[in-house]
Amino acid sequence: MGETLETIRKAIRSNEWTRPTAGHAEGYVQTNLVILRKPLAFDFLLFCQRNEKACPVLDVTDAGSYIPALSAPEADLRTDVPKYRVYENGVLTSERNDIKDLWEDEFVAFLLGCSFTFEKALMDYGIPVRHIEENVNVPMYHTNLPCHESGIFKGNMVVSMRPIPAKDLAKAVQITARSTKSHGAPVHIGNPESIGIKNVSSPDFGDAVTIKEGEVPVFWACGVTPQAAAIASRPDLMITHAPGHMFITSLKDTDVTI
Amino acid sequence: MGETLETIRKAIRSNEWTRPTAGHAEGYVQTNLVILRKPLAFDFLLFCQRNEKACPVLDVTDAGSYIPALSAPEADLRTDVPKYRVYENGVLTSERNDIKDLWEDEFVAFLLGCSFTFEKALMDYGIPVRHIEENVNVPMYHTNLPCHESGIFKGNMVVSMRPIPAKDLAKAVQITARSTKSHGAPVHIGNPESIGIKNVSSPDFGDAVTIKEGEVPVFWACGVTPQAAAIASRPDLMITHAPGHMFITSLKDTDVTI
Structure with missing residues (x-):
């Protein structure tokens, strides 16, 4: 550390270090x-x-x-x-x-x-980041939000999800909005189905995390998006x-x- | 209007309209x-x-x-x-x-x-925009701030200047910082010489404007920069x-x- x-x-x-x-x-x-x-x-x-x-x-x-x-x-x-x-x-x-x-x-x-940049900022402000607490990968999902195409590159946006206590939602938006080079403010708050995510406990990439009572699933644009578009x-x-x-x-x- | x-x-x-x-x-x-x-x-x-x-x-x-x-x-x-x-x-x-x-x-x-986007925002907050008040072009200057090169494109940054009352400086920074697609926060506040501007009353492009008692010259990155780099x-x-x-x-x- x-x-x-x-x-x-x-x-x-x-090549002594080959870990995450x-x-x-x-x-x-x-x-x-x-x-x-x-x-x-x-x-x-x-x-x-x-x-x-x-x-x-x-x-x-x-x-x-x-x-x-x-x-x-x-x-x-x-x-x-x-x-x-x-x-x-x-x-x-x-x-x-x-x-x-x-x-x-x-x-x-x-x-x-x-x-990583905005996750550290969230934690600095005392907002929990669940997949770090649970020591797993962040849950990521395909969405129905289309990216703007460019040449051969196209696809829907992939998002990551972090459960945020309802009382901290406004703070979480403000903190991450400042990290414009780290995906910025959330793209969606609260209703997974409206962006095409059927089951939030079954992510397309990464691992499921616990959503506690009083927490809201918050979705940020994810860096897997460009890589997925490039592979496709x-x-x-x-x-x-x-x-x-x-x-x-x-x-x-x-x-x-x- | x-x-x-x-x-x-x-x-x-x-082609009925050929004006600014x-x-x-x-x-x-x-x-x-x-x-x-x-x-x-x-x-x-x-x-x-x-x-x-x-x-x-x-x-x-x-x-x-x-x-x-x-x-x-x-x-x-x-x-x-x-x-x-x-x-x-x-x-x-x-x-x-x-x-x-x-x-x-x-x-x-x-x-x-x-x-234009951030100038409107400044005026909405009651901060004067001098060249608009005086109905002239914004004063613009060559600086000694080098741009990052890319291929054949290179050059120093061109900046625009607006005199801002000292009491409004912090507000002007906050307002324009939000307009990231409109040059964002100032690149320099106060001392023209430190960015290579010898005479603030003699701009390289546009027109000189009045700097009143208690006002500070504030410099923003200017859209002439890419055009100048492209021409060069x-x-x-x-x-x-x-x-x-x-x-x-x-x-x-x-x-x-x-």
């Missing part, structure tokens, strides 16, 4: 990673821009560069993610701890904000982080809140 | 326009993403489409701007009232937020709106504040 950014990045780079990153290098922004070849980069960046709640862009590399110059200039995106996934034509073909031998001059890497479009080659095995930037949470 | 959106758009489309748009179709978001060919579109979109205070992206058309599907699906970007400017290799070669005969399948149009990069062909002759979207100011 008490690792410095330098220590944990070095451990990840040397949640709760580590606290205070530093963690991100989702999507790598595509240049010919798809404009349409994907535009997909993110058109659906920015689900796909908050934190940094995009210049074609061929594995250095995220704005968010972590001393990092190397070929080695500094604990676990990568390689998709060919939309099919997961391998998991690896580095992608040095796969790197191409045409690669463009997208770093997209994740929910079946690009020749796409590389992502493995779920939970995020890239840790050199940005502090406070850098992306204001 | 009391025109409906429909009336003013029809007048602009038929400030203060008209009140409540609707107006935007800057930059049109480039597809091969430059990714780098320009990324320039905007990397410098989002100066270049807030409101809508980007699919290549070849002149319909801004998300911000004004019933509009036509070939005709619905009162005055266009055509730049070839970075040189202004003509001004026109429509660009129907110039349109190409490779064109991508970028609609970028402008300051000398693309074969670029089309923009003429200054002050904005595109009027179908979005309400409230749509882009939250």
